[in-house]
Amino acid sequence: MDPSSNSILLKEIIKELIWSVKPQDFLTYFRKMTISKLENNWVVFWVESGFMRDNLRHKFYDVIKDSTNRIVPETEYVDFVIDREIDTPSNNQVIDCVKEYKELTSKKKKEDKKESINDGVIKKIINQRYRFDNFVVWASNQLPYAACEAVSRKPWKTYNPLFIYWDVWLGKTHLLQATWNSIKDKYKDSNVVYTTADRFVNDYVSSVKAKNVDKLREKYRAIDVLIVDDIQFLAWKKQTQEELYNIFNLMYESSKQIILSSDRPPKELTELEARLRSRFEWWITVDIWSPDYETRLAILQEKAREREFIIPQEVAEFIAENTSENIREIEWLLNQIIAEYELHNTPPTLENVARRMNKLSITEHFISNVSAKRKKNKISYEDLIEYVSSHFWVDKKEVMWDDRRKENMIPRQVSMYLLKTRMNYTYERIGNIFSWRNHSAVLYSCKKLEQILKKNQDLHYELNIIKDKLWI
Ligand code: ADP
Numbered sequence: 001m002d003p004s005s006n007s008i009l010l011k012e013i014i015k016e017l018i019w020s021v022k023p024q025d026f027l028t029y030f031r032k033m034t035i036s037k038l039e040n041n042w043v044v045f046w047v048e049s050g051f052m053r054d055n056l057r058h059k060f061y062d063v064i065k066d067s068t069n070r071i072v073p074e075t076e077y078v079d080f081v082i083d084r085e086i087d088t089p090s091n092n093q094v095i096d097c098v099k100e101y102k103e104l105t106s107k108k109k110k111e112d113k114k115e116s117i118n119d120g121v122i123k124k125i126i127n128q129r130y131r132f133d134n135f136v137v138w139a140s141n142q143l144p145y146a147a148c149e150a151v152s153r154k155p156w157k158t159y160n161p162l163f164i165y166w167d168v169w170l171g172k173t174h175l176l177q178a179t180w181n182s183i184k185d186k187y188k189d190s191n192v193v194y195t196t197a198d199r200f201v202n203d204y205v206s207s208v209k210a211k212n213v214d215k216l217r218e219k220y221r222a223i224d225v226l227i228v229d230d231i232q233f234l235a236w237k238k239q240t241q242e243e244l245y246n247i248f249n250l251m252y253e254s255s256k257q258i259i260l261s262s263d264r265p266p267k268e269l270t271e272l273e274a275r276l277r278s279r280f281e282w283w284i285t286v287d288i289w290s291p292d293y294e295t296r297l298a299i300l301q302e303k304a305r306e307r308e309f310i311i312p313q314e315v316a317e318f319i320a321e322n323t324s325e326n327i328r329e330i331e332w333l334l335n336q337i338i339a340e341y342e343l344h345n346t347p348p349t350l351e352n353v354a355r356r357m358n359k360l361s362i363t364e365h366f367i368s369n370v371s372a373k374r375k376k377n378k379i380s381y382e383d384l385i386e387y388v389s390s391h392f393w394v395d396k397k398e399v400m401w402d403d404r405r406k407e408n409m410i411p412r413q414v415s416m417y418l419l420k421t422r423m424n425y426t427y428e429r430i431g432n433i434f435s436w437r438n439h440s441a442v443l444y445s446c447k448k449l450e451q452i453l454k455k456n457q458d459l460h461y462e463l464n465i466i467k468d469k470l471w472i
C-alpha cells in the first residue's frame, strides 16, 4: 500500500484516539508514530521508544484496537514495534501525536468559540475545565458533590431545589459549572442555563427599562434547569428578588430543576425577602468547610497534572502545609511556579517556592518534620516493589529475581532507585533484596536510571506518580 495513504489513515486513527483517551494520558504516552504494516487483519505501529511501546501495549491496547477498527474495519490485531529511525528528517510519514492533539483541540476551541457567540452569553461564562472528574472530594464537600452529581444524572428527579452554601473560593462555581457541563453532555437538547445573580439583575433591569419583562419571563419559563450562582448579590435588590421568586415558583411547580449557590448560609441572608428566605429553609441545603492538609496536597497534584507539570514531592508538601485553607491561593502559587519555569527555566525547589511564599525561615523546620513523618509512615520494601511492579504491569517476583527480560529492567531500576533515594537503604541491603546482587551492580542500576530520567520526561512523570502514591 502507498505509504502516504498509511499516514492519512494513521491521522484518522489518532483523531479517534484523542477523543477516547484521557488528555493527560494521551499527552504522556502517545508520541511519534507511523504505521509500518497494514496487512490482512494486522496493523503494526512503529513507535518512538520502548516506554511508549510497553504502555500502548499494556494500557491502551483495547482502545487503540477499537479506534483502528473504526478506520480500518478488517483489523483484528494491532502491535507496536520500536523504530529507532523515527526521528530521521526524511521520514515524512511520522505523525507526532502531541502536535496533532494540540492542533485538533485548538481547532475545536475555535469552533466552540464561534458557537458560543451564536449561543449567547451562557456558554461564554461556562468553563469547560470545570468537571466532576477533576473536582477533588474530601469529607466535608462530599455531600454537595454527591448531590450535584446526582442532579446531573437525573435532573428534575432528585434534589430539587438544591441550594449550596459555602465559603468563598471553595469550589461552588466549579461544582455548579461541572453540573452544567455534565447535564449538557448527557442531555444535549436540554435547556440548561447557568447564570449569576448579578447577571440576572442586569437582565431584569434592562428588561424593565425596555418594558419587556414578559419576554424575560417567557425565556425563563422555557428553561429545564436553572443554575444561579452567588445569590448573595441579591441582597437589597427587592424587586429583582420578587421577580426571581416568581420564576422559581413557576419552575418549581412544573418540576423544573433549580440549583442555587451562595457564600452565606441561608440564615445569614437576612437582607433577603422573608418569603425567599423561608423557601430556602425547606429546600435541601448543604454546607461545607475547608480542605485539610491531605486534600490540599491532592488538589495541588491534580491541578499540576492537569497542566502537565511536575512538582517535586517536597515542594508540593510544603505548599500544602503552608497555604491557608483556600484553593485559589494554591492555584495562584502553581501558576507562579509554572510561569517561572516557562519564562526563566527555573524549576520549583523548596527554597525558591518558600521564598515566593515569604516562608523561607520555616523550611528547615519543615524538612525535619517531613523526614520524621516519613519515618513514621514507613512502608516496607516489599510494598514498594509490589507497587512499582504493578504500576509497570510486570510480575513482582520477576523484578526481584535475576530475570534479564527487558520489560523487568526499568521496574527493577526504579525500585532500587526509590529504595536508595527515598527510603535510605544502603546499596548492600538493596543488593540483598534483589537476589544477592553485589552493591556495585545496584549502584550502576541507580546511576543508569538517573541518566535515563534526565532524558526521559515521561519516565520522570511516572516516577512522580509512584512517589505520590506511596507517599515517599
Ligand atoms: P467559589 O465559587 O466557591 O468561590 P471556585 O469554584 O471559583 O470557588 O473555586 C476556586 C478555584 O479553586 C477554581 O479554580 C476551582 O477549580 C478550584 N477548586 C475549588 N474546589 C476544588 C476542588 N474540590 N477540586 C479541585 N479544584 C477546586
Ligand code: MG
Pocket (backbone or CB within 6 Å): 169, 172, 173, 174, 229, 230
Ligand atoms: Mg464562585
